[in-house]
Amino acid sequence: MTPATRRRGTELEQAIFDAVFEQLGAVGYARLTMEGVAASAHTGKAALYRRWASREDLLRDALEHALPAPAEVPQHGNIHDDLLELLRCYRDVTEVTKGAVFKLLKIDGEDGYVLLHSVVRERVVAPLRQMILDALRRGAERGDVRPEAATRQVAHVGPAMVMYHCLTESADLPDEMLISIVDEILMPIVTVSGGPGRLSPTGTGPGR
Amino acid sequence: MTPATRRRGTELEQAIFDAVFEQLGAVGYARLTMEGVAASAHTGKAALYRRWASREDLLRDALEHALPAPAEVPQHGNIHDDLLELLRCYRDVTEVTKGAVFKLLKIDGEDGYVLLHSVVRERVVAPLRQMILDALRRGAERGDVRPEAATRQVAHVGPAMVMYHCLTESADLPDEMLISIVDEILMPIVTVSGGPGRLSPTGTGPGR
């Protein structure tokens, strides 16, 4: 029995989606072409155009396909570990999409991004913010998070730091970086009292 | 005496640089072309190619020209106002370059991107970080900043929040947003004294 020589249906689509991210990594969004994706996927343009009317349609589907299902809010019972796990989820998303999460966020004038921008906002930015906010609120009820820190603005800090690091320093996000963000930045903001063994300030304890 | 009908030398270059940012705002980096810039500047392509070998060369010069000289570290005598002024400087830079600072940080791939990326890092990201770090260190000496907060990581928080806001919410950066970032995020991290009114800017700056 000879094995099939052609990929069909979802198998071919998976190869095409893989090629999208390979090309995003290799040439960036600005120079991503249908021809390049087709070549990387070892298929013809007609197979792409049979499914997608445009580059942006293809990108949107590739992105939707690559993004994981929404995660559950962690239940570690302490805010430090909850926040760390959420930032790890975020890191994983940026890695699986070859940094597309950041690069497809719209800047004025980049009209082609509109559709993609909203995908990233709805599937990445908003769910992550909501999960962080939920973790903060639960921490506030537990008593290890200051109630005033359970805000939308504070929920942005971790993701903002991750993005800034990736765009200005290195796409590499080792665990030590995530831990540093949680310890040095997030914990001083959110904790009622600094705990022992943490870098959070001890001088912010009771007495306020 | 009839006025000159042609722009020459630096006058023409200024018009070309203006056109670069106009086009960056209108069509984005991906679709920025020499023809588009020339048309926007109401000049011929030959005038561009006489000065710049490529689109990236032109962009680099336009950026270098638009970026302000490095500012001085503020001397307000309190960290709150120092940080606020530095974030305002950052906001001004993003505005004067029509968001180019962020757009160019997103570029990926080979060729000229490395050069543009490094211009933004060397002329915007690194100086701003240094100034924030200097302000934090001076605050630590003064006593209104806790010494453990005078770190590179903490110096990134403000700019990171500004960028995240621009990329995920709105390119508009009203003063209230900058104040909120300083009050709700930066002050809890950097201040030695907490207090029940920590999130309100009580007593942190004269004339507030």
Add this chain to the structure above:
DNA sequence: CACGGAGGGAACGGTAGCGTCTACTATTTT
């Protein structure tokens, strides 16, 4: 004044990529 350099405008040949089409054929469906 004359001269040279440069600005403005247009034309040019070339190319990458687009979107479409065709022919062949592998594979699934009937």
Add this chain to the structure above:
DNA sequence: AAAATAGTAGACGCTACCGTTCCCTCCGTG
């Protein structure tokens, strides 16, 4: 088995843009 679907490969006409060249003429300088 035959028929239908879709994958593969290549060709095609078109467009935008590139980078260069040319011509005319403005403008600064000697």
